[in-house]
Amino acid sequence: MRISFLAVALGCISITGALGAQTAEPEFSADRVRAHVEFLADDALEGRNAGERGYEVAAKYVATRFQALGLKPAAAGSWYQQVPFLEYGLAEAPATVTIAGRAFRNREDVILSGSEAEAQQSVEAPVVFAGYGLDAPEAGFNDYKGLDVRGKIVAVLSGFPNGTPSEMGAHLSSEKRRMAERHGAIGMVTILTRADEERRPWARRVQMAGSTNMTWVGTDGRPYSAAPGIRVGATLGGAAAEALFAGGKRPLAAVLAEADRPGGKPGGFALKPRLKVDRQSVNRRLTSPNVVAVLPGSDPALANEYVLLMAHLDHDGVDPKLEGDKVYNGAMDNAAGTATMLEVARAMATASLRPRRSILFAAVTAEEDGLLGSEYLAKHPVVDGKIVGVVNLDMPVLLYDFSDVIAFGSEHSTLGPIVARAAAGMNVALSADPLPQEGLFTRSDHYKFVREGIPSVFLMTGFAGEGKKQFNDFLATHYHKPTDEPDLPFNWNAGAKFARLNYLIAREIANAATAPVWYQDSFFGRTMAPAAPKAERPMEIRQK
């Protein structure tokens, strides 16, 4: 509850400030949100899998909604930014990790996936344990200090040390392959901490490990990899992890026990056995569009600055192997977010006073494959101007009348006070992240824009009142399952309320005198936008 008190204090300013000039406030309709969700999450859309027919129908639906609102197609005259993808996976031949002469087959005590770059691989190298595998001295992480990993495979613990601020920890975790590559490693294997094993047991991880992965293909025709020097990777569990540490300087159990303790950072050392990965990979090319539209800004001086309102349109498709219901409808994930975006677009396009800055609306593809459509859009902008802020919509849990929200990213930039004013104006409280271990800040599309240095915010419906029970029940029972479908007991009014809140936020970003900037003390601002102007964090919202 870092900034909820301030939110109340600032609430009155918004009435006389940015919002004061508007007369008639737009209506937000539960029925319209419901209609979008019921169409997009219908079985007829076959789970909207990127590259498949159901997604194409969903994309056409969104494009025609944009058209009906009088928006402008944003991709060189088209509604569609076509994204080329490479899907890759393991071939039929067995894939194995061999440690000290013992071969572990995929999905037994190791989890392997295909290679996007090499069809045939047999890679063997010495292994160095590198703690959590974090190299960010400015944040106090020096796991590679004193280790020589050139030409070797590094073994790293999953996640980040107990007690690390969760958003920074989640970001640094997602950088481990790049960090290993920087130090000359050619492979990276991950050992689960006890906390991670408890949070998601091995059997569930095996079940969740899809048979294929995807990446986008650059204009040079090459499949994108964040760390192309890391040629092999695997997750090791049980006997495989034990075998790797056999005869080492410290037993695995001691390393894991140290990692369990608050602030525990086990130091690295060379391991005894060599590790060999044998795998064969197959791939295919496909394309799938981001659907993009612009509402031109009303102020000529600001119209070349854009606020991006984004929601992923894809979900997990159909699984013919399932018994009974085979369709991953993705009603909450993310028909609900797309519906919210369409309702915000309608409000903005039909308002008597249009926003001063331009608004870019994007229904992005392949989020479920690793935030790929958004990454492509972030690296291949469709507009000539500058995107100055992002409001992302992903899986609002519209099962209850939420009375608080978690605003991921808001404490890092001047978006914070904007979110606080909008929420206070609707009597919605701002709460601290109740699921820090999930690293949600780095798990949705706005993060790809944060990485490009753009201040971003992503709201999640909060845990106050019945929120905690409803949210956790949804996660446990319906999240990424065929039962995430429109016949869940939706609270459609909550959908209209969520649309209104995001509208108020996006509108204030679009109408503010100055574009949002990072706070000087924000890890993300300093790391992703080192040269950009920064603001001093107001006294009232100094971080703890």
Ligand SMILES: [Zn+2]
């Ligand atoms: Zn999802």
